[in-house]
Amino acid sequence: MGRLMRGMTALAALLAFGFASFESAAPPLRAAAAPHGVVVIPVSGAIGPASADFIVRSLQRAADEHAQLAVLQLDTPGGLDTSMRQIIKAILGSPVPVATFIAPSGARAASAGTYIVYASHIAAMAPGTNLGAATPIQVGIGGTEPPGGRGAPGLPGIGGGDGASKPSAAAPASGTSAASAASAALPLDTQSTELRKQVHDAAAYIRGLAQMRGRNADWAERAVREAVSLSAADALAQHVVDLNARDVPDLLRQLNGRTLVTSAGNVTLSTANAAVATLEADWRSHFLAVITDPNVALVLLMLGMYGLFFEFANPGFVLPGVVGAISLLLGLFAMQMLPVNYVGLGLIFLGIAFLIGEAFLPTFGSLGFGGIVAFVIGALMLIDTDVPGYGIPLPMIAAVAVFSLLFVLGVSRLALHARRRPVVSGSEALIGNIGVVLDEGLLAEPGATPGTGGTPAGWARVHGERWRVSSTAPLAAGQMVRVTARRGLTLTVEPVETLQQGERS
Known part of the structure; x- marks a missing residue:
């Protein structure tokens, strides 16, 4: 038993060192960019830890290889607030100009994507694309409905009462009066105060980005407060984006000769005949995308807990302990990158503890039933965001709960049979x-x-x-x-x- 504990301690130390190296080291991305060329960074799907890591490392590589322009080809329904801000910080600090191009046709840059577009040096859209709907709840900060079902004026997805206003073309262009009206209409309780803080913070953030890039700040604030959206042609007409382009070659042709201001100074683009290199996600990005999936993270936590339980209940098997330790550390590593509700995580661990206790204590199913209830409630509360793609579906929760119940019942049955066998030693x-x-x-x-x-x-x-x-x-x-x-x-x-x-x- 002592040798097992020493081995697991050494394994934990090695994994911790590996995660630290994983965070600091940046493996090379595929495709080589020519000096003074153009780097294309394709991003599709929800903005999360994996996509943020890919974009940040791609921009760093573009700077290291002295590329003259980085094109962020974006198609996203939104994403996590922390990942979005990580991307925006990388764009604002990049010595290489960044052109965010919403493409191909049919793509969108909703929610978090709208903030990224506003932060970029160049904002472009392909025909048939749209952007907008940038409320904080959709970005993934979280939020709850005010009591009594009375929604904040102009906030989508929150039921409006009799006095709720509806967005229209006649809405005032300036967001200041709308913000004051929204603040006055909300009841003074903890939930509405938190909602106001989120909306005001997001509105000020995107207005600051718009003012930095010289784009339509009033519409940007309306996108936060009223969740309005624009097509490509309308966005160009209202000076929300800088240009419309059919594809990347057309975008480079229109950008040729433009002078942009970056953190390193003025940069004049010469993109008419520039070499174009498209970067692809490497193993690190794929690995992050897999383990930061909430479903995978939940399964890793379960495997970790049950692997360690089986090892401590049957010392000497080693393999369950090794697999359990690795799975548990990977699951916790993924959880620290996701917007986790720690009450839900605590309920999950409590439920697993109850299920394990049921295998050893004569509670006639009381601990087992309580463990299943605690686990299901914890899994429902685990991910603290409404961003699409970051929730744990009910079938997944039900499948893991049934597996846990069958696992504990199987272990209990084996233990009962072992107790009934005659003693064969001593x-x-x-x-x-x-x-x-x-x-x-x-x-x-x-x-x-x-x-x-x-x-x-x-x-x-x-x-x-x-x-x-x-x-x-x-x-x-x-x-x-x-x-x-x-x-x-x-x-x-x-x-x-x-x-x-x-x-x-």
Whole structure:
């Protein structure tokens, strides 16, 4: 057991070192960019830890290889607030100009994608694309509906009461009066105060980005407060984006000769005949995308807990402990990158503890039922965001809960069968065994009289071994005896007239 604990401690230290190296090291991305060329970074799907890591490393590579432009080809329904801000910080600090291009046709840059577009040096859209709907709840900060079902004016997805206003073309262009009206209409409670803080923070953030890039700040604030969206042509007409382009070559042709301001100074683009390199996600990005999927992270936590439980319940197997330790650390690593509700995570661990306790304690299902309930509630609460793609579906929760129940019932059944089996080792294993008297039999000790308490003693072969035995009556050599007790190195036996079927000898 001590060797196992030392081995698992060493494994944990190695994994911690590996994760630290994983965070600091940046493996090379595929495709080589020519000096003063153009780097294309395709991103599709929800903005999360994996996509943020890919974009940040791609921009760093573009700077290292002295590319003159990085094109972020974007198609996203939104994403996590922390990942979005990580991307925006990388764009604002990049010495290479970044052109965010919403493409191909049919793509969108909703929610978090709108902030990224506004942060970029160049904003472009392909025909048939749209952007907008940038409310904080959709970005993934979280939020709850005010009591009584009264939604904040202009906030989508929150039920409006009788006085709720609806967005329209006649809405005021400036967001200041709308913000004041929204603040006045909300009740003064904790939930509405939190909602106001989120909306005001997001509105100020995107307005600051718009002012930095010289784009339509009023519409940007409306995208936050009223969740409005625009098509490519309308976005160009309202100066939300800088240009429309059919594809990347058309975008580069239109950008040729433009001068942009970056963190390193002014950069004049010469993109008409520039070499174009498209970067692809490497193993690190794919690995992050897999483990930061909430479903995979939940399964890793389950495997980790049950692997360690099986190892501690059956020391010496080693493999369950190794797999459990790796899975648990990977699951916790993924959880620290996701917007996790720690109450939900605590309920999951409590539910697993109850299920494990059910295997050892005679609670007649009480702990098991409580463990299933705690686990299901915790899984429903685990991910604290409404961003598409980051929720745990009910079928997944039900499947893991059923698996947990079957696992615990299986382990309990094995433990019950093991308890019912006869003892096969130790002194208790000798009780009930059949032996045969050796030498001259069991005779009374020399000089013993009936009143002195002397007992017949001798030798017998029991369980293939030669034992000193004693009995209440003399026994002849070759007679069968049964062991009834053990005192030190002496066995107490009694005569057996006939050997019944099933008795051990």
